[in-house]
Amino acid sequence: xxxxxxxxxxxxxxxxGLLLAACxxxxxxxxxxxxxxxxxxxxxxxxxxxxxxxxxxxLEWSGYEAEDFWTDFASANPDxxxxxxxxxxxxxxLALMQGGSQADxxxxxxxxxxxYVDEGLVQEIDTSKxxxxxxxxxxxxxxxxxxxxxxxxxxxxxxxSILYNTDEVDEVTSWDALFNEEYAGHxxxxxxxxxxxxxxxxxxxxxxxxxxxxxLAQVEADWIEQKPLNAFYWTGEYVDLCPAVQDxxxxxxxxxxxxxxxxxxxxxxxxxxxxxxxxNSWVGLYGISAESExxxxxxxxxxxxxxxxxxxxxxxxxxxxxxxxxVMAAIEDPILVEAFGINDPSILESTNFTPLVTxxxxxxxxxxxxxxxxx
Amino acid sequence: MLGRRGTLPFFAGPPLLWLxxxxxxxxxxxAAFSVRQGSGAVGPSDPWVPSAEHYQEVLGTTAxxxxxxxxxxxxxxxxxxxxxxxxxxxxxxxxxAGSRAPLYLTLLLIPFAVSYLLRVMAWKLMLGPEGGIxxxxxxxxxxxEPIQLLLYSRPAVIITLVYVWIPFAAxxxxxxxxxxxxxxxxxxxxxxxxxxxxxWRITMPLSLPxxxxxxxxVFIPTVGEYVTPALVGGTDGIMYGNIILGFFTRxxxxxxxxxxxxxxxxxxxxxxxxxxxxxxxxRVAA
Numbered sequence: 214x215x216x217x218x219x220x221x222x223x224x225x226x227x228x229x230g231l232l233l234a235a236c237x238x239x240x241x242x243x244x245x246x247x248x249x250x251x252x253x254x255x256x257x258x259x260x261x262x263x264x265x266x267x268x269x270x271x272l273e274w275s276g277y278e279a280e281d282f283w284t285d286f287a288s289a290n291p292d293x294x295x296x297x298x299x300x301x302x303x304x305x306x307l308a309l310m311q312g313g314s315q316a317d318x319x320x321x322x323x324x325x326x327x328x329y330v331d332e333g334l335v336q337e338i339d340t341s342k343x344x345x346x347x348x349x350x351x352x353x354x355x356x357x358x359x360x361x362x363x364x365x366x367x368x369x370x371x372x373x374s375i376l377y378n379t380d381e382v383d384e385v386t387s388w389d390a391l392f393n394e395e396y397a398g399h400x401x402x403x404x405x406x407x408x409x410x411x412x413x414x415x416x417x418x419x420x421x422x423x424x425x426x427x428x429l430a431q432v433e434a435d436w437i438e439q440k441p442l443n444a445f446y447w448t449g450e451y452v453d454l455c456p457a458v459q460d461x462x463x464x465x466x467x468x469x470x471x472x473x474x475x476x477x478x479x480x481x482x483x484x485x486x487x488x489x490x491x492x493n494s495w496v497g498l499y500g501i502s503a504e505s506e507x508x509x510x511x512x513x514x515x516x517x518x519x520x521x522x523x524x525x526x527x528x529x530x531x532x533x534x535x536x537x538x539x540v541m542a543a544i545e546d547p548i549l550v551e552a553f554g555i556n557d558p559s560i561l562e563s564t565n566f567t568p569l570v571t572x573x574x575x576x577x578x579x580x581x582x583x584x585x586x587x588x
Numbered sequence: 589m590l591g592r593r594g595t596l597p598f599f600a601g602p603p604l605l606w607l608x609x610x611x612x613x614x615x616x617x618x619a620a621f622s623v624r625q626g627s628g629a630v631g632p633s634d635p636w637v638p639s640a641e642h643y644q645e646v647l648g649t650t651a652x653x654x655x656x657x658x659x660x661x662x663x664x665x666x667x668x669x670x671x672x673x674x675x676x677x678x679x680x681x682x683x684x685a686g687s688r689a690p691l692y693l694t695l696l697l698i699p700f701a702v703s704y705l706l707r708v709m710a711w712k713l714m715l716g717p718e719g720g721i722x723x724x725x726x727x728x729x730x731x732x733e734p735i736q737l738l739l740y741s742r743p744a745v746i747i748t749l750v751y752v753w754i755p756f757a758a759x760x761x762x763x764x765x766x767x768x769x770x771x772x773x774x775x776x777x778x779x780x781x782x783x784x785x786x787x788w789r790i791t792m793p794l795s796l797p798x799x800x801x802x803x804x805x806v807f808i809p810t811v812g813e814y815v816t817p818a819l820v821g822g823t824d825g826i827m828y829g830n831i832i833l834g835f836f837t838r839x840x841x842x843x844x845x846x847x848x849x850x851x852x853x854x855x856x857x858x859x860x861x862x863x864x865x866x867x868x869x870x871r872v873a874a
Contacts, residue, residue, distance in 0.1 A: 304840035398736055405838065444740045445822035462717055462736070576627050579839035586823070587651035587831050 265507040268294040269514055272306055272316035275299045276451070281526040286517035293510065301448075302405075304579065310334045310502070317505040318514060320368075323356060323496045324407070324567040330359040335500035338363045342512040345519035348537045356496050365498035366515045369527055370534040372554070372564070373408070373493035375486040376458060376468035376476070385486040388412050390465050392435070397442045399464035401454060404446035406582030407575060408467065409436050415490035415565065422568050429581060436585045446586070451475070458483065469495075474532035474552035485552070491563035496536075615853075622846035627839075642847035652831065656852060659828040660811055660859065662746065667807035669750045671799055674757035678798075679791070681758070682765035693762075696755050704752065708819050711748040715739040715820060740822025748816050757802045764798020765791070800867060804860050811856050812849075828852060 267290075271278075278297040280287050287295070298316055300306030303325050310319055311332065319335070329335045340346045340363055346354075349367060357365030375385045382396065391400055391412065402409065413432040414421035424432070444462055447454040455472045457463040459481050466472075473485040486492075499518065501511040517523060524535035532552055534541060544550060554560040570578075625639035646652050677696065685692050699707060714720045717734035725731040738744060768791060776786045814829030821827070832852070835845030 302838045302840075305837045308840035308842070404834075440823050443823040444736075448818070460716065460718055462739075576839070576841065579834075580841065580844070583831050583834045583839060584649060584651050586826050586834065587649075587655045587828075 265510055267292065267507075267510070268296070269318065269507055269510055270296050270298060270316045271514075272298045272300060272309060272314055272319040274306075274320060275301065277320065281523075281530055283514065283518060283523060284526060285520035285523045286514050289517060290510075290513070295514075304575070314502075315504075317502055317507050317511045319500050319502060321498060321500075322567065323498065324569055326357070326359055326365055326498060326500075327569050328572065329500055330364055333503055335364050336503045336505070336508065338366055338501065338515070339512060342509075343516040343519065345516055345537060348519060348539050350536075350538050353496065353536045353538075357498055365500045366519070367496050367536040368499055368518055369497040370536065371495060371532075372470045372485075373467065373495065374470075374488060376466045376473050377484055377486065378458070378461070378464040378482055379484050380482045381461075381464040385465070385484070386489055388415050388488050388490055390486070391467060392416075392439050392442070393465070394442065396465045398444055399462065400439075400442040401444055401447050401457060401463040401466040402436075402439070403467045404448045404582075404586075406579040407570070409582055409585070410578045411493060411565070411567070412467065415488070415493075418490075422570055422574070424574075429577060433581045433585060436582075437588045440585060440588060470534075470552045471532040474548055477551060478548050487554075487557075487560060489563075491565045492560070493567065494564045495567050497533075618846045618849055621843050622850045624843045624846075627841040627843060642844045643851070645844060646847050646851055652828075652848065655826070655831065656828045656855065659813075659852075660855060662742070662827065663807050663810035663813075664859075666746055666749045666753065666810050667803045669746075670753035670757045670806050671761075671803045673750065674754050674802065675761055675795075675799060677754070677758045678761035678765055678795075681762050682768075683791075696758060699755050705815065707752055708748055708816050711744070711751065712739065712820050715744050715747070739820060740824065742821065742825040744820040744822075745817050745825040745827070748820050749810060749813065752816070753806045753810075757806055760802045760805065761795060761798045764795045764801075768794045800864075804863065808856055808860060812852055 278299075283295065286293075298309070298314060300309050303321050306319060306321050307325060307328055310316070310329065311334070319329070321329075338357070340354075343366070353367040353370075354363065357363055357367050359365075375388065375390050377385050377390065378399075381399070382390070390396070391402060393400075402412075410424070410429075410432055411421055413419070413435055414424070417428070417431075419428055444457065445453065447457075447466070450469055450472050454463070454466060454468060455475050458466060458468075458472060458476055459479060468485075470485065473483060476483040499515050501508055501515070505511050519535075519537050521537065521540060524537040524540040527533045527535045528540060528544065528549060529546070532549065534553060541553075544553065544555060550556055620636070622642055623638050623640065625637035625641065681689050681692055681696070715738040716722070717736065717739070719738070721738055722731070722734040725735065726733075772790050772794075773786050776790055781789065812829040812832070813827055814833050817825045817827045817830055818833075821830075828848070829852075832845050832848045835841045835848065839845075
């Protein structure tokens with residue numbers, strides 16, 4: 214089990230805090246591209262882009278194939294064929310890669326990066342080939358490192374907290390609102406074992422990376438007891454959660470900030486809690502497959518993902534944070550300011566970042582969650 | 589010209605090959621996965637070590653077995669309801685629709701032109717708090733506020749699945765009724781049998797094989813259903829298929845998911861075999 218996660222939290226918090234406070238267009242700590250490139254230690258000469266197939270396959274989450282999410286690359290490479298293969302969970306995406314996916318690029322979220330490196334599924338990123346790399350705050354860059362090497366490019370990020378209907382629910386100050394019987398039938402938890410373990414750990418003050426068997430059993434018992442309170446377990450933020458929040462079916466939900474911003478923009482009576490245990494935060498990472506036949510093109514694709522228009526689309530069209538610090542610093546839309554908590558400099562002080570866990574832990578947590586559902 | 593010996597492989601070969609490649613081989617692969625040691629996804633070069641650990645885990649988890657039993661019961665009920673509701677439709681098309689039967693048959697098949705997912709989504713809208721059913725109830729003054737239980741519940745799963753299966757279920761019964769020799773009905777009438785007697789003594793027995801075939805055609809896929817419960821079932825309406833899906837996606841534990849699938853397949857085959865053996869179709873039809 215890697216332990217680099219915990220010591221990095223203060224640095225990450227500080228960086229994001231600076232970013233969100235819009236203190237400047239850049240952090241002033243941009244990495245030296247040549248140094249980053251040397252980290253990669255490429256042993257073989259870089260292949261010529263002209264010798265590569267002019268096509269890319271991206272293993273993505275459904276919805277991210279929209280050209281708004283890669284518009285700079287599409288504009289710069291109108292003849293390149295970009296195809297998408299889809300996974301619907303981090304576990305599913307890892308399984309597809311392990312099963313021999315032909316994808317050149319893979320997109321997943323924090324907590325899973327070690328598996329890709331340990332199994333040799335990805336290659337190092339040569340950051341000297343990324344023109345927009347110095348717009349990514351150093352602490353974000355570090356989230357894409359494993360064993361001191363840059364394997365991933367951070368891209369989208371956001372919060373997880375409690376989204377609630379202010380007409381039906383008093384101010385929410387703790388994650389335990391998900392367990393409040395007053396809201397029976399109007400709660401919606403994310404359909405995800407690790408997410409459930411995280412919530413229980415926050416409430417009980419446990420270290421989720423170090424749970425005992427007894428604590429995990431308690432987590433399972435708590436969620437079985439909580440199950441009848443849910444209208445449903447949501448799987449798609451915009452597909453099933455947001456409509457149910459907006460039509461009044463769901464009053465209290467485990468939610469990302471995108472649904473909050475959507476409801477807020479629609480004028481719905483919603484609020485996004487700052488639980489005393491802290492919000493959760495997640496970061497999306499892109500990696501280049503170790504087997505990619507188009508590594509140069511893949512680097513260009515990831516560089517263009519960080520470009521201003523593409524990153525701006527992620528923020529303004531889909532309400533996701535983006536790793537380009539300049540784009541985030543330029544946010545003025547009050548809905549986005551509210552959604553990202555930009556006016557609350559203290560918000561990140563207690564934010565919990567998704568930690569790295571072992572395969573055994575993930576297996577135990579997901580199996581626990583399947584048992585909860587079967588009850 | 590193809591001789592008799594050449595005809596069979598010519599016509600039967602392609603479908604048999606198709607079935608072998610895309611049905612038999614996948615089932616064998618699932619069976620192989622289910623007895624593979626360890627969890628997680630399986631790469632092409634990963635070793636394969638046989639083990640019964642996944643079967644032991646499934647059979648040792650009461651929640652999984654209870655949900656399997658519940659899903660089988662739901663499937664039995666849904667198949668029964670769909671068959672009973674489809675039967676009068678088939679009867680009407682065969683004996684009452686006359687020259688308009690092709691038109692009505694086309695109308696019956698129209699739902700198939702719409703994607704299964706969209707049909708289920710339509711029910712999600714219908715059953716929702718602002719949906720058609722709640723609106724009608726409110727308009728009639730029967731309810732003061734929307735009934736939340738209509739959506740995200742086990743009844744919602746049953747209602748939606750019965751709706752989805754009815755047109756599908758009517759076709760085999762209709763085909764069975766089409767094969768009934770009208771001369772038998774005329775002879776019965778000539779001998780003084782009334783409409784009810786003709787139905788119970790001739791139509792019903794002769795159409796029963798089609799109805800039973802329909803019943804099992806609905807029952808078998810319904811046991812493993814997961815799309816409809818995921819969309820309208822909520823936490824209350826989860827079925828066994830949803831847990832299998834979870835092990836293949838959220839958990840990426842293909843061996844355990846495969847073991848669950850094989851256990852479900854075995855139970856379904858046993859129930860189907862018992863059902864078919866308990867009904868002597870030839871005797872019924874005679």
